[in-house]
Amino acid sequence: MENNKILYTSFTKLALKVAMSKGMTLKKAKEIVILKFELHPFEKMIVGLIDESKLIKKEVNTLLNECISVCEDFGPDRDYVTLNIVLERISKIEATKKGTNDIANQVLKTFKEKVDEINKRIESPPLFNVLLETRSVVEWVSMFGVYPFIPKHKASKNKPVLLMPPYLGNDNSTAFVRKYLRSVGFKTYKWDLGVNMINSKSLPKLIEKLDEIYEKHQEKVSLVGWSGGGIFAKIIANRHPEKVEQLITIGSPVWGVKNMKTPLVRSLEFLRGRKLRERNDKFIKELEEIPDVPVTCIYTKTDGLLPWKHCMEAETLRKDINNIEVFGSHCGMGANASVLLTVANSLNTNITGKKPKGITTKIESLFFPEFWEQKGISKFTNLFFS
Incomplete structure (x- = not known):
């Protein structure tokens, strides 16, 4: 708003x-x-x-x-x-x-x-966005060449991060994000539950995993979830804020799922033979609650699977809730340089209370929609001389 x-x-x-x-x-x-x-x-x-x-x-x-x-x-x-x-x-x-x-x-x-x-009037992603999802193939393939050139701000000292993959994804889906976070000093953990089917039966196992990491490090654990993985991450943060350092979602529907219009939901209902809205009512209600931990929601307005407004949390509720827009497709967010930078910077900022600074950080802003939405050439002068 x-x-x-x-x-x-x-x-x-x-x-x-x-x-x-x-x-x-x-x-x-x-x-x-x-x-x-x-x-x-x-x-x-x-x-x-x-x-x-x-x-x-x-x-x-x-x-x-x-x-x-x-x-x-x-x-x-x-x-x-x-x-x-x-x-x-x-x-x-x-x-x-x-x-x-x-x-x-x-x-x-x-x-x-x-x-x-x-x-309830949020529309399903337009056909143009759905068709643009094919670019995710290019995003994944190109990441192998782009990855070595992504700036790495060494900041964290082995802080634990648990990552959860998207619907129909597994730990391979979060490979680039985990690799990048390790390179800047975080200790990353896979979810180790195979393919994510967004089934509420996975919650007890994930909470057990959280407990293990918490006991091992004797400190709170940051949760990062992409798409359907973000649904699990938010519910866990709501249930156990005392063990969660912060929550970061990547293209995840964090509210309004019951009435969400999306080609993904329609296809799932067709394949599985019953409405998602009739399953896991308690699961969906818990998703509406906003956890009492710092929250960062990463979204793209060209998302072809989910309405992007459902991927944003209420920024006006607290100062530690942030929505950050990136360029890219939904399916390619796990291989998106701006997503990797946002996840690492947000994790570090929420842990240390300090935002990364320097010329490298300023150049990074060129890869985010927020920079290009500024009017006039002053955005370039401010970039290098402010």
């Missing part, structure tokens, strides 16, 4: 009105709502919007409808979960007026239902 003033102007008015419906003064409501946005990435802007707010004359339902209308205009977005959580926190505050809890609870219920409906 972009830092857009229209959405947050509308939402903060709604949040203030809900707080005031519990019997608070405008001043007290402002203090409460500001507190609920503490540590939000847009906190400074939101505090400014709240400070400027005057007495709100509109009714709660009017403000709710206006906010939902703005969300409709923005379209599907994972970051709505942050707004849900803010409303939920306000609704739990003890009311000074009888019966006013019902107002807050109804607003929360309606808002959740409406944004859930909006998020």
Whole structure:
């Protein structure tokens, strides 16, 4: 979700009105709502919007409808979960007026239902992206020649990392990622469960593997999962945050799987004879939760198998949640230089709290969409002279 003033102007008015419906003064409501946005990435802007707010004359339902209308205009977005959580926190505050809890609870219920409906509208990857998946063959073959030239920032000192392959993939699928992480100082571990069929029966074995690595190193373990492997990694991070250093997903659907539109799901349902949505309900519900560990989600907008918006987590919930876009196909992400760099840099940054610096790091930025989305030639002058 972009830092857009229209959405947050509308939402903060709604949040203030809900707080005031519990019997608070405008001043007290402002203090409460500001507190609920503490540590939000847009906190400074939101505090400014709240400070400027005057007495709100509109009714709660009017403000709710206006906010939902703005969300409709923005379209599907994972970051709505942050707004849900803010409303939920306000609704739990003890009311000074009888019966006013019902107002807050109804607003929360309606808002959740409406944004859930909006998020169900994420379309399946376009045919063009599906056809582009054939380039993954080139990506894998070319990696043998490209690999020696990928910059290697020696940083980690044997920090443990458990990697999980994509659906229908095995440990060979993560070979390049593991090789690169070892070259920069990480101790990598395979998942050792053969072909990944995204079966919930694999979870106990993976948790046992996590326990073994944790006991061996006597420190938390970083989890890296590609596509279906990221599903397992996220659920394990949710169940055992005390043993997980951080979570990194590579082209993984980390939310909304139950309603996800993808040619991959349709083909699986055809081959396996029953709907994926009817299997592993508990498994899917756990995937919706956001683990209390640093999260990095790597995605590509030219993904031909999964809708890329499902591969992004709610960045506005916490400052340690990051979505990073790369160029490339879904099937080629295991042999993508920018993916290798992102995984290694993210692991190191979240462990040390320091981002890699230097001219090599600046040159690396040329291989990411974020650099090319900047306007004007200033992006080049900033690259070498900032």
